[in-house]
Amino acid sequence: MSWITSLTLSSLLWLNPSPQTSVPSSLVIDIRGMVCAFCASSIEDKFKEIQGVQKVLVDFKTRVVIVGFAKEITMTDAEINQLILDAGYTQRQIIRSDESPEVLQKKYAQGFQTP
Amino acid sequence: MWLRFGRSALISGALALGLGATDFVPKGTKMGMVFQGPHLNRYDLSYGYSSTLALKVSRLEWDATSYSGAITSQGIQGSWVVRRSYLEDGIFNVYLMGGPFQVREHLSSQPSKLGFEGTLSADYETTQVYARMSHEWFESPLATQQMTTMQALYAPWESSYNQPTFWFGLQGQMERRHHTERSVAPMVRWVARRWWVDAGVHVSGESRGKLFLSVMHLF
Numbered sequence: 579m580s581w582i583t584s585l586t587l588s589s590l591l592w593l594n595p596s597p598q599t600s601v602p603s604s605l606v607i608d609i610r611g612m613v614c615a616f617c618a619s620s621i622e623d624k625f626k627e628i629q630g631v632q633k634v635l636v637d638f639k640t641r642v643v644i645v646g647f648a649k650e651i652t653m654t655d656a657e658i659n660q661l662i663l664d665a666g667y668t669q670r671q672i673i674r675s676d677e678s679p680e681v682l683q684k685k686y687a688q689g690f691q692t693p
Numbered sequence: 694m695w696l697r698f699g700r701s702a703l704i705s706g707a708l709a710l711g712l713g714a715t716d717f718v719p720k721g722t723k724m725g726m727v728f729q730g731p732h733l734n735r736y737d738l739s740y741g742y743s744s745t746l747a748l749k750v751s752r753l754e755w756d757a758t759s760y761s762g763a764i765t766s767q768g769i770q771g772s773w774v775v776r777r778s779y780l781e782d783g784i785f786n787v788y789l790m791g792g793p794f795q796v797r798e799h800l801s802s803q804p805s806k807l808g809f810e811g812t813l814s815a816d817y818e819t820t821q822v823y824a825r826m827s828h829e830w831f832e833s834p835l836a837t838q839q840m841t842t843m844q845a846l847y848a849p850w851e852s853s854y855n856q857p858t859f860w861f862g863l864q865g866q867m868e869r870r871h872h873t874e875r876s877v878a879p880m881v882r883w884v885a886r887r888w889w890v891d892a893g894v895h896v897s898g899e900s901r902g903k904l905f906l907s908v909m910h911l912f
Contacts, residue, residue, distance in 0.1 A: 611779035613820050615884050616911050618854050620719035620741075638820050662722040664744050668779060681744040 583656040602674035606682055607658065608690040610666050620665040628653060633679045640689040646679035659676045716814050716827075717772050718747050718787040724911050731895065731903035732756050745774040749792075762800030764803070768792055768810065783819030790814065796833050808833025820852045823860060823882075840868040845884055857885035864893060880907070887911040 580584050612618055618636045625634045625645050633646035653661075655672055671690060674681060718724045718741040732755055739749040748771055755764040770792035778785040790813035797804075814827035823846040831838050846862030854887035860882035867875050880893030889909040894902055 611784035613783045613818050613852070614853070615858075616722075616724070617719055617853060619887050619911050620722050622859055623718070623722070635832065638852060638854050662817075664773075666719050666744060 594682070599649045601603060602676050603621075603647045603649060603651060604675045604677060604679055604682055605643075605653075605658065606673040606675060606690075607643045607662070607685060608670040608672075609641050609643055609662060610670050611619060612636075612643075612667055614637055614666075617666045618643075621662065624665060626659045635679050635683050637686075639667070642686050642690055644679045644682050648673075661667070698709075716790060716812075716816070717741075717774060718785070718911065720744050722911055724909055726907065726909045728905070730905040739772075747772040749790075751794075757800075764796065765800050766794050766796045766808075768808075770810065776832060783817065783822070785817045786815065786878045788812075788814045788816075791822035794833065798835070806834040806899050808835070819850045822846075823848075823862070834893075838865060838868060842866045844880075846880070852884065854886065859867050859883055 606618050609621070612621075619639070621643060622634045622636055625631050625643075630649060630652050631645055631648045633644075635644040635646075637643075651674060658672055659669060677685070712746040717805050718739045720741040722741045724737075724739040726735070726737040726739070728737075732806055734754045734912040736752045738751075739747055741747045748769065749767050751767065753764075755766075757763040760888055770790050772788055772790040774786060775789050776785075776787040780904070791809065794808040794810055796806045796808050808831065810829065810831050812829045814825065816823070816825040818824075820851045823844065825842075825844040827842045829840045829842070831840075844862060846860040848858050848860045850858065852858035852860075862880055862882070864876070864878040864880050866877075867873060874897060876895060876897030879897045880891060883890045887910055889907075889911075891905075891907040893905055895905055896902060
């Protein structure tokens with residue numbers, strides 16, 4: 579009986595393999611008080627130095643920085659915090675997403691509170 | 694006395710106009726500044742050493758006047774973030790800057806003199822409002838003076854990182870040396886990501902309608 583169960587389960591797995599999990603490749607960061615062009619330039623530069631970062635989008639009005647990675651995000655929250663602290667700011671929230679920076683830019687166009 | 698007075702006037706104008714734009718650069722970044730005023734050129738190179746400390750080397754060149762020959766000054770300063778407050782609409786900073794200066798008169802046989810410059814500065818910035826107040830001290834055998842500077846600028850079109858922004862405003866100054874003198878300078882600021890340009894017309898009892906221009910670049 580047990581071999582019938584095993585065969586059935588194997589067939590089900592073969593017919594319906596587990597869906598591939600999507601990997602977060604974008605960061606959306608809410609940065610407190612980001613109004614200075616020179617400081618924002620520093621944030622942009624620091625992220626661009628990170629291996630795998632493809633795009634950095636900065637928006638003063640929403641205080642949002644969006645970072646797009648080529649594949650999987652390679653940075654920990656602690657590393658992101660330190661990078662932003664070095665530029666003179668602190669972050670309020672970090673979101674990891676599998677959507678593209680362009681999609682996220684539209685999504686957060688009105689600010690972080692109303693995505 | 695007149696020689697000292699003339700040098701003092703030149704130095705005070707230079708310090709006040711040369712330090713008004715940015716007092717700090719973020720960690721790991723470098724900034725170059727060129728300032729041209731009625732009587733001098735100033736060149737600064739700043740480096741962000743940490744998130745709360747930046748270093749700056751400066752060279753100042755004053756024109757010769759009827760009171761003195763051309764004067765050159767070179768120095769190094771540290772700039773510390775004393776306080777940084779993140780507000781809903783912007784940011785408020787307090788900085789303390791200071792360091793030694795070497796001052797030399799070109800045609801004089803006297804050796805270079807050592808001076809010290811210190812500044813306490815506070816600024817508040819949003820995407821449409823910029824306000825700054827500072828108090829500077831300059832002490833050297835060639836000149837001694839104190840100066841209070843206030844700037845208030847407004848951006849009619851809210852500043853954006855992706856678009857150049859124009860700011861319009863006024864700079865007021867009160868300098869104390871042998872006497873107290875007040876001046877005002879209508880000014881325009883243009884900011885585009887890594888570029889920051891200040892231009893204005895400095896008006897006082899000693900200098901009427903003199904243009905000044907300051908260009909900064911972050912790299």
